[in-house]
Amino acid sequence: MxxxxxxxxxxxxxxxxxxxxxxxxxxxxxxxxxxxxxxxxxxxxxxxxLDNSPLREMNTNMSRFSSNLNQIAKRVNSTDTIYTEDIQEMKEMMVKIWQSQKYILSKLP
Incomplete structure (x- = not known):
């Protein structure tokens, strides 16, 4: 021993x-x-x-949001027009991100 x-x-x-x-x-x-x-x-x-799956989901949603925002910005810069559908889509994506964040914060000690 x-x-x-x-x-x-x-x-x-x-x-x-x-x-x-x-x-x-x-x-x-x-x-x-x-x-x-x-x-x-x-x-x-x-x-x-730790369960990191909610963080991964939020990162995915944020990445999608960022990509969509860039596409909308390109379109607005080239056409000087923003569509109501684009604004609505961005609002919906922000709601998903906020829901993910609230879920994550609710699970913290």
Missing amino acids: TNRERNIQINFRVNEQERDLIYKKMHESDVKNLGAYLRKMAIDGQIFK
Whole structure:
């Protein structure tokens, strides 16, 4: 045991419900090794698993908005005309972006 990086052992006892809860939280955090999970929790106290899919969706919507805005700007510069449909489309895209942002902010601690 002297050749191990971690040569000090710490033991503690739990009941069945506590064990099940520990394994459930370990599974939710995508940690496969119980020792690594318990060590991480004992040292840092918390493990966060972030879902970035709402951010990716918002980035996609913002990219579409930017592309559409550039296309509209080109058309306005060449024809000196802006269409009601263009303005409505931009408003709808902004609503999607704001909804994504509100969702993301509502999920933050």
